[in-house]
Amino acid sequence: MADLRAKQPKGVKLDHISKIYQDPKTGKDFYAVHDVALDIAPGSFVTLLGPSGCGKTTTLRMIAGFESPDEGEIYLGGEPINALTPNKRDTAMVFQSYALFPHYNVFDNVAYGLRLRHVPKQEIQRRVTDILKLVELSGMEQRMTNQLSGGQQQRVALARALVVEPGVLLFDEPLSNLDAKLRVQMRTEIRRIQQALGITAIYVTHDQSEAMSISDQIILMKGGVIAQMGSPMDIYYRPNSEFVADFIGECNFLKGRIGFSAGGLCKVQLPSGVVTVAYDHLRLDGSECEIVLRPEAITISDSGLLPCKVELSCFMGSYQNYHVRVGDTLVKITDNCPVNKKIFAVGDSAFISFDPDCAHLL
């Protein structure tokens, strides 16, 4: 196969951009995106993640040029692009609805951007064939787009965007129309292709597992502003707020007070006992805090740190799902591979415990 590596992946810089919309009901202006500052390195895969209405799609559409920012400047490969129309920007977008041209077959769909660039016929033939091979659609060139399955349509949309070798590839919730199994398969595929081509990708999704499995960096947004950014692992294990912790997977919060701390570990006084937790920055003794605990980081047994009462016990196949009461707080636990373990029943008394490194202090 010919070398399909991106000629020159470009970096994207959002210099404190904002977008103001008018609320159609009240007529008042509000920030759909507010003061978003980002620096995306060439060749990296960045995901804009957040609940609906958080401004992630608006941000993406501003990068593509469909919307104009009200404040700030967007740079693509170091050049300011605010005043450029979408067709003059070195970006290619994969749409949520795929947006394939229904009057063209697969080949013509993929060749569309190349023909616009007046690429010689033979080269178009070669590049389209190569890219279709990459997305595993060889032999489908003559099919009409509505003869394809959802996953295949998705691949055509991807090929069409890739073939023009854009400086940056934009994805607008591309997998939301696929069924769960295909979604998992396609996201692996997208990651593989992005890595193979070394292209810059900006990906919008509301699905946290998709974001984690695919990205180098996640930008979690809420209400138009960036809530937290970092690597998937950072965001998962070291969330900076209850919102982030809760949005990225299931989470337990235990309220307490900071006690004695030394050597990266500190004691936290909870109503039902004292626990030890790792910390990354020092806090005042006696200040209020919250311990963030993932359900899979907790073990349940006959002896342990904190006493609890089982309120729900449910076999889920790969794990046993518990809801237990620790003091006043409800704690969710997923106990993996329960086949050889003791199963607690509703009403049983038990203890929970966790590794200090798996807990995070807010």
Add this chain to the structure above:
Amino acid sequence: MARSQSASLDRRKLMGDPIMVTTIVVLIAFLTVFILYPLAILLVDSVYGSKGLSLDTFARIFQMRAFRTAITNTLKVGLVVGILSTMIGLLFAYVEVYVKMRRAVGGLFKVVSMLPVVSPPFVLSLSMIMLFGRSGLITRFLLGIYDNNIYGYWGIVIVQTLTFFPVCYMMLKGLLKNIDPSMEEASRDMGASRWKVFTTVTLPLLLPGLGNAFLVTFIESIADFANPMLIGGSYDTLATSIYLQITGAMDKEGASAMAVVLLCITLAMFVVQKYYLERKTAATLSGKASRARMLIEDKSVSIPLTIFCSLAAIFVIMMYVCVPIGALFPTWGYKFTPLTFKWFQQVFTRYHGLQAFRDSFVLSLIAAPVTALLSMIISYLVVKRKFKAKGFIEAVSILAMAVPGTVLGVGYIRGFSGGLFHTGILQGIYGTGLILVIVFVVRSLPTGTRSGISALRQIDKSIEESAYDMGANSLKVFTSVTLPLIKDSFLSGLVTAFVRSITAISAIILLVTPSYLLITVQINEFAEKGAFSIACAFATILILITYGAVLLMNLVIKFFGTSKKMKEAE
């Protein structure tokens, strides 16, 4: 918080797209000069005369008894025609959607809905006179009535009702199909009779739609020129009064003022219809039926309804058929055999038929593609792009729908006979074929734009966005993506524009000069003179042309339409 940066960026992006800018500027200029300006000049002319600003002209025309009568006449006819058309249309629609009927009856319905589209506007008046007039086939020869007077109020009401009820039928059919059958089943399940279901569920849901249909017909009726002209006799409506004021009394200021009055009435109706009823209809009936409806098979319901509608349909069809047959009789009303083609021959040998058909045909053929393309461009801009003047473009091109042809005709006379604002600029186009083509375009633009907009709304916006994103400029997006996707809509817009143009009369009759012979104007003239056989011969050929155009379009769509290619793949 200020949205100034995005506004200025959007402006810069727009300016970076010269094709878009040029298109928008040209469109605005066209709409302003050929729709807004002629209407504005009517207002100016009627309040600003030699004595400066005054309402004298209005005072003068309102003192004319004939004009006051014309207003009441117009409103009376509009009201009755609106109600009758809506009721008959509802009956037809209900039978088609709710009642199990035979295939043949369905065919009849289809023909009835097609006929008004392909025939010139006054065909029904013509056949009405020929069937029920003083020497009418039915009144005189079947019933032996020698003094039947169909000219006047009832003549107009019957003819207009028969002309416009198919429009109501088509509108209401679409709405009835959107009613979810489970709502009616729920009502029936709780013990309501069929009649109760109709009055407590179906009718309330349909009410805004009925109001909508009524107003649309009302506007059509009061704007109608050809039928009152032919069958109205001394019963004048606003449209005919304006025509007579300008051609008979040579009173241009008076005619302008009258036109302003007529325009105000239609505009007011239109605003209510468009911005209140249409929205309400969409709010109550925008859903999709969840599944097919159980059709009424109860014979005590289906048989009387089917029989009534079939008879009505057959009557309407007979009225239309009367025209070609009338052209074959040696002398209408006196001598029926042997059938002859002499009238058809005379059309060409004595009455310059060839020139009339050529002129009408060529002018309409020029106007049709211009209209179709223009309405698609307007629809594209309105649905898919955002820019400041968008609201203006949409409003003006839809507003033209509410402008009666006669009003537009007077506006053009006042606006262009002395050039723009009587300065002599653009005076050159007055009296030429060009101004006729422009009138054709303006008259068909609203329907084309409306259907274009609804076709484009069904296409996912991101399809065009993706083309734009890949590097296509506006022109390329339009030609390579938008146009191919709405090819069917474009083709039918093309034919609709052609048919509307070649059958148009109201505005044209005021603007045509002796150098152009138009078929519709010819038919009107011969019918006025009582030369019905010749009028019928002209009309028959005209119907053949329009019907041929529609057939051709269906064929083209069948073999080259986009939907075919996409459907096949499924």
